[in-house]
Amino acid sequence: MSWTDERVETLKKMWGEGQSASQIAKELGGVTRNAVIGKVHRLGLSNRATTGTAAKPDAKPKAKPAPRAEAKPKAKAETKEPVIMQTVAAAPPKSTLPARKQIIPAGQPLPPQPSANEISPEALAKVNEVEKKAKKIGLMELTERTCKWPVGDPATEDFWFCGLPVKQGKPYCEAHVGVAFQPMSSRRDRRR
DNA sequence: CCCTGATTCGC
């Protein structure tokens, strides 16, 4: 794949929107996030609201990267800091425009009330099954890729989140995606 | 371990 005008345009657009390099890479297809980042730099549009190590106004000693063509010491400076801080939500893209609305990537549908829905029996059974082996994690344990399906009454101690690995891109695991996103057709008159 | 962007450098 090469960087056609269209693809570059998409790249610029998405990057401007604060999309991550990997997301852009997925969207474009045929390229890795490295390719995207490389291109971004070549295009000159690099820093925006960077997630972590941003290029600060200051100079970066940066040490020596690595002897490219020779032995790799693989020396890993181990940080002893217990990294407890995990982001629950994606970092909102920082906009320099004062009156600009923030783009929040979390526009996912909220979990429907299980009781308020007519759900296909198979999906239901699947969910019940899954809930047995659910990780039963707490709110603080939720990450980008843990199923955020709530179980139980939030007002009770008997409340937890599924916590199983999510189905790519979705906020829920396989089973819960099944009940969360019901096709219109499958929920038609069960009662009426 | 998952992710993020940054950099280097052989191609």
Add this chain to the structure above:
DNA sequence: GCGAATCAGG
């Protein structure tokens, strides 16, 4: 110019 490998940080 391109992007894999690597680094550095969360």
